[in-house]
Amino acid sequence: MSETRTDVTALDRSSVRSYLREMGPSWVAGAIAAGPATMGSLITAGGSYDYALFWVVVLSAIAGALAQYLAMRLGLLTERGIVGVIEDHLGDTWAWLLVLDVVLAAGSAQLLIMKTVAAVSATLTGIDARVWGVVWALVLAAGLATQGYRFLEAVAKVLVTGVVITFVASLFVVPFDMGAAVSGLVPSLPRGSALVAAGILGGAVHITLITMHSYTMGTRGWLREEYSLATFDVIASMLVAFGIYSVSIFLVVASVLASGDLSTVEAANALGPLVGESAKWLFLLGLAGAAVSTLGGNTIVLPFLVADKLGWGTTVEDDRYRWLLVATALLSAPGAFIGGPVLSQLALVLAIGTVGTPFAIAAVLYLLNSEVVPESNSTFSNLGGLTLLLVSGGLAANFVWEQVAGGLDLLSGAILVFAAALGIATAGLFAKFVREEAVLA
Template identity: 55%
Template sequence: MWGVAWAVTLAVGLAGGGYRLAEWGAKLLVSLVVLAFVASLIVVPVDVGNAAAGLVPTVPGGASGALLVAGVLGGAVHVTLVTMQTYTVDAHGWTWRDERIALLDVSTSMLAAFGIFSLAVYLVAASVLHTPDVNAASLTATTAAQALGPLAGPYAKWLFLLGLWGAAVSTLGGNTVAPPFLVADALDWGTDTADGRYRALLAATALVSALGAFVGGAFFPLLVLVLAFGLIGTPFAIAVVLYLLNDGGLVDATPHPAANAGGVALIAVTSVAAWSSISGNLAGRWTTPLGLFVLAFAAVLAVATLGLVVEHARA
């Protein structure tokens, strides 16, 4: 019931152009949760030695390990971030002369704000949730809320719940905007609610999100699986950006070879991680509707990515 109600609210809010208030509310709630996690670092028992050892990456074996890697990458290198960042730069009117400003913008948002938040979450979760008294396999949202216990005490569950609501508004709201925005831009429609076609497409996309409420399974495993599934589209999005950046007819200066090499490496890493996680977790279920959908989706994007490579080689 909550999922369906939220989908309708999202459709009305986005298509009606009344998202600004909810957006600021989400920012406030999420900011409070971020501050709570950072403040929790003062009181939770963080093992500095183990934290430092964690700088050396290790991947758990099996399909579950690949799924976790794909989930982390899916949340950090998401299609929405890659594509909408380019539109943000365009909306600002930035050019190569504004490269330093764009670099500062990305650095402060992704490295500073998002980086500090992620580090705080990982350290608090590792210190509180991964102990001999906690079974990680049966971790629930309620159990995870206890990570805020040292700071919020008996109000930890409510604070965590408010954080989930805020995350739903900010994350699902942003992800809902991205597909209609890309389609509208490709069809040369308006990309704001003044265009009725874009408004209808935006509302329809928001209503489709209600189907997620009917997907069975535990909360956290489903969250990781969805993030990993989103990673399937990331290689194609990066390939499109690289293709456009290396088109001399579109840009004044093409990227440095090192930047292109980094982009190609990112395509390779995300492709392998996405396929390893999805194939491992759908083993034996490829003939199911979900398996067929994932396989078809991945095949279409793979062909599209190869098409861009061939087109660039010809040029």
């Protein structure tokens, strides 16, 4: 296999300006990462443990950027969607397993993201959240059906940029302890904080973000020649924008909110009497932008993979894909009618997605170290990928253990079966890779 390396360092000032204009696909992933579930984990972390988990917040941005970089390499070097690559080189069963994994993770998340969007809209306007659920579903369906991916990418870049600016502005009206924040960069896990840390990391390294990236780049028409641009796109979106988003929210909450039981909307409302109405409204506007951008980004994940598996096109030029987009958007409306505390529900959905993430990372690593790609993966990329696999696998195992330890019921039993199937599949990929390497040796 060729040892040629793609040059990602040859950047001059004109290149940077050009990249800033052309970047986009990773911003859709960033829009999903910077959503209500991640925000809920950040609020719980800052409200319950002060600055102690600041190091996890910083680590999540680095881990998220690395995961997207690996997904980007697979998409650009194969110039195909991940499901088609897996189907051709691993087989139909493996491809269906990945699709099912994403359907469960993205489908359940879609309903609760809509619940959050509707709740924020209701808080801002006074109009019933259920009405907003229907309205947002129709807007989403119309926008995606007529404009497709480019509509979503444009909205994601504007909203994520606006959200980052909004939360950074919050730091100027909310006092925070710089010394305590710096001390929080020293790794430690206070008693009872492991699941919260898992939620923060799980929001940045998630199966939906990893699997969708090859499709968004393909829709933009990016090929191997855009490798440097795609790398810049990942760094700007996941490392910089998502990193600033996470750090800003965490510092605001850790500075003034003393309860980890707040929902995302309740956290915004609590800021008013504590540090002024300006902080409350900045936080609410940031939450609204994050929720809307996440809803749009998450909507396209499932249609991308399902359409690819069925042999359909993955742009709105294919009417079958267009109607799949519309159906996904409209089916999110019932999320606004779900009762119960949204924060714990979002945490559960995020954890379920975390169970499916190790298999996706393992599949990407397997393919990047096979004959599928024309360039071998670097040692650094492999070590980073293996670290991600171990961390995400540990978080998933911890979540499943807690579910089982609490007693088996229908939900915990289903999670256990789901985790066992994907665990066996991940181990199977590893064994397959070892056998193939032994044959080559």
